[in-house]
Amino acid sequence: MIVDVHSHLFSCPGDLGDPFAAESARAHGGEVDLTVRWADYAASAPGDTTTIVVGGKARRSGLWVDDAEVAAYAAARPGRLIGYLALDPTQPGWRDELVHGHQDLGLRGIKLMPMYAGFDPADPALDDLYTYAETHGLPLLVHTGTTFVSAAPLRYALPVHLDEVAIRHPGLRMVLAHLGHPYEGECIAVIRKHRHVYADVSALHYRPFQLWHSLRLVQDYGVWDKLLFGSDYPFTTVNASVDGLRAVGEVPGIPGLPPLDREEIEKLIHRPSLDLLGLS
Numbered sequence: 596m597i598v599d600v601h602s603h604l605f606s607c608p609g610d611l612g613d614p615f616a617a618e619s620a621r622a623h624g625g626e627v628d629l630t631v632r633w634a635d636y637a638a639s640a641p642g643d644t645t646t647i648v649v650g651g652k653a654r655r656s657g658l659w660v661d662d663a664e665v666a667a668y669a670a671a672r673p674g675r676l677i678g679y680l681a682l683d684p685t686q687p688g689w690r691d692e693l694v695h696g697h698q699d700l701g702l703r704g705i706k707l708m709p710m711y712a713g714f715d716p717a718d719p720a721l722d723d724l725y726t727y728a729e730t731h732g733l734p735l736l737v738h739t740g741t742t743f744v745s746a747a748p749l750r751y752a753l754p755v756h757l758d759e760v761a762i763r764h765p766g767l768r769m770v771l772a773h774l775g776h777p778y779e780g781e782c783i784a785v786i787r788k789h790r791h792v793y794a795d796v797s798a799l800h801y802r803p804f805q806l807w808h809s810l811r812l813v814q815d816y817g818v819w820d821k822l823l824f825g826s827d828y829p830f831t832t833v834n835a836s837v838d839g840l841r842a843v844g845e846v847p848g849i850p851g852l853p854p855l856d857r858e859e860i861e862k863l864i865h866r867p868s869l870d871l872l873g874l875s
């Protein structure tokens with residue numbers, strides 16, 4: 596069984612405005628329809644895949660997916676989809692959205708996009724959010740790493756901020772998205788320190804040298820068990836991500852350095868992430 600810990604729900608153009616839409620078009624060499632349809636997702640993943648689906652809220656970047664949309668999408672596929680709520684704490688109302696998304700809509704984790712929304716995730720003003728998540732067992736999926744959106748401050752994408760959050764909230768389960776690319780070394784330093792902090796490998800396989808290099812670092816630091824499988828659908832698919840991981844596993848070592856451990860790559864692809872995140 597595969598657990599995809601990172602997939603999106605977007606309806607275009609409704610959920611994606613500018614600058615996100617315009618800069619996505621520029622980065623991808625033309626407009627891309629990011630509308631998510633279950634049939635397309637299911638056709639590009641093994642039949643027994645269980646999937647965490649998130650919307651996303653970042654007013655500054657023109658991204659806003661209503662939590663009710665995510666809840667309805669997930670509720671229509673019980674046993675296959677687990678929905679997360681999303682918060683943009685720069686906007687009024689996030690405290691109500693947190694309680695409503697969790698207690699009324701039944702959403703089971705929280706997506707944060709600090710760089711896209713323009714906030715410092717280590718800001719002590721957010722301790723209420725983290726305490727609520729820790730108390731109620733809601734894991735966090737936090738965007739870390741770079742983007743094509745120029746209004747999004749890179750400094751808030753750095754994994755090191757989540758180290759401070761984990762020090763103050765050691766019971767909080769967190770996934771740092773995209774292994775913090777291209778700050779993978781910093782991300783590895785954070786996940787290595789904290790028992791409940793993980794990273795996902797979503798949306799990395801189309802930069803194969805960087806992925807190989809990052810996984811070599813993971814191997815050297817001995818943190819394979821802290822990596823979770825994710826796709827970042829609709830930017831890529833589960834099947835393409837599995838193929839991409841296996842392809843870097845085929846890269847031979849270089850003189851003096853062994854290749855990636857293929858057994859560890861298979862374990863990563865089949866990681867029981869729902870158990871680790873308390874979502875089983």
Ligand SMILES: [Zn+2]
Nearest residue numbers: 601603772827
């Ligand atoms: Zn994503």
